[in-house]
Amino acid sequence: xVASAGSAARKSSRHxxxxxxxxxDAPLLVCLLGWFKLLKWGQAVSVRxxxxxxxxxxxxxxxxxxxxxNRDELLDCLWPGGDADLAAQALRALVYTLHRxxxxxxxxxxxxxxxxxxxxxxxxxxxxxxxDRFDGAIDSAEELEREGNAEVAIExxxxxxxxxxxxxxxxxxxxHLVERERLRARYINARARLxxxxxxxxxxxASLANALEILAxxxxxxxxxxxxxxxxxxxxxxxxALRQYRLCSDVLESEFQxxxxxxxxxxxxxxxxxxxxx
Numbered sequence: 001x002v003a004s005a006g007s008a009a010r011k012s013s014r015h016x017x018x019x020x021x022x023x024x025d026a027p028l029l030v031c032l033l034g035w036f037k038l039l040k041w042g043q044a045v046s047v048r049x050x051x052x053x054x055x056x057x058x059x060x061x062x063x064x065x066x067x068x069x070n071r072d073e074l075l076d077c078l079w080p081g082g083d084a085d086l087a088a089q090a091l092r093a094l095v096y097t098l099h100r101x102x103x104x105x106x107x108x109x110x111x112x113x114x115x116x117x118x119x120x121x122x123x124x125x126x127x128x129x130x131x132d133r134f135d136g137a138i139d140s141a142e143e144l145e146r147e148g149n150a151e152v153a154i155e156x157x158x159x160x161x162x163x164x165x166x167x168x169x170x171x172x173x174x175x176h177l178v179e180r181e182r183l184r185a186r187y188i189n190a191r192a193r194l195x196x197x198x199x200x201x202x203x204x205x206a207s208l209a210n211a212l213e214i215l216a217x218x219x220x221x222x223x224x225x226x227x228x229x230x231x232x233x234x235x236x237x238x239x240x241a242l243r244q245y246r247l248c249s250d251v252l253e254s255e256f257q258x259x260x261x262x263x264x265x266x267x268x269x270x271x272x273x274x275x276x277x278x
Contacts, residue, residue, distance in 0.1 A: 026128035027105040030061045030121070033130050033183070034166030040105050052078050052094060058170040060112065060121045061129040062179065068120025095119070131183065134163045138186050141193075154197050157190045161213075188214050188221065195227045199234075207231045219251050222264050233271055233278040241271045241278075 031037035036054050038045040047053050055078055063069050071088070079087035099110040109125035121127050141156035164187045168180040195210035208231035214224035225248035232241035245260070245268040252258050259265070270278050 026126065028102060028111055028127040029130065030057050030127065031130045031165070032058060032061055032168055032170050033134065033164055035169045040102060045102070053098070054170075056094060056098075056112065057121075060119060061131065062171075062176075063120065068115065068118035070118055071114075074119055091119075130163060130165075131168070134160055134183070135186070137163060138190060141190070150197075154194065157193050160190050161187060161194065184217060188218055188224075192221075192223060192227070195224070195231075199227065199230060202234075204231045204235045208235070219247075220255060222248060222252075222261050225260075226264055226267050229267055229271060230278055233275050238271060238275050241275075242268070245271070 026039070027041060029037075029039040029042075031039065036047070036049070036058065038047050038053075038057060047057075056074070059069055059074065059077060071091070075082075075084065075087040075091060079090060095110070095112045095114070098112055102111045103109060106122060106125040106127065109122055111122055111125075111127055112119055113122050121129065123129075123132075137156050137160035141153045141160060144150075144153035144156060164183075168176065168183055170176065171179070191210045191214045195207045195214070198204070198207035198210065208228055211224045211227035211231060214221050215228065218224070225244055229241040229244045232238070232244060245264065248264060249260055252260060260268075267278065
C-alpha cells in the first residue's frame, strides 16, 4: 500500500499548475486562481497579502457576475466590529485611492464603483476577473460541443485549462469552499475532455499528460487512472499501466477502504492478459 496516498489527496487542494502568461489584453486583471494577483496591463501591482485591498477585490471579484456586494456586508467583512461611520469613511477612502492608482488603466474610470448602495467591479470599463474568464471559456466549449463543433470546443477547453493557475486562493468559509470545488470540478472535467480527445486522435503523450494533471489535483479520479492506463499501454508501456492500476487501488484503499470500480478492474485484466484490446 502507498503510505502517502492520503497526504497526496490532501495536497491536491493546494496544487498549482504552471502559471499561464499574464493577460496583457486586460487593462486590469484580478486573479484569484492559484494565488491573488492584481495586474495592470500585465504587470503586477503591489498589494499587501491579506490586506483590505486584496479582501475588497476578492469579495467583489467573486460577485462580479451578480449585482455586487451590499455596503454593510463589505464593512462587516473589512472592518469587523468597527465603528460603522469610521468604517464607511475608510471604505470611501480605499475606493478613492484605488481610483487614483488604477483608474488610468481604465481610461479614467474607477475600478470599484457604487451603485444603489452596492459596490461592484467596473467590468464595463475593461476590468477582468480570471474566474470569469475561466468560466467563460468552459461555457463556450460546452456550448460548442452541444452544437457539434468539437474541434473548436477542444481549443476552448485548452484555453480554459491554461487559465487555471490553481485552486481558488481566497476565502475559507462554506461559500468559498463550494466555489473552490465548483471551479476545480470544471477544470478537471476540461482536462478529462482533452485527455479523451487526444486518446481518440492517437496523441498518447498529450492524453497521458492531461490524465496525470487530473490526478495531481484529484488522485481519486478513477476515470483519469483509466485514461493513464490506456495511454501507457498504447505507448508500449504495459508495466507502467499495471503500476497505475496498483496506485489507483492503493489510493482508494487508503482513503475510503474500497476497491476500484468494475470498469477499472476490467481494464486491468485486459492490460494483464490482452493488451492489444486496450
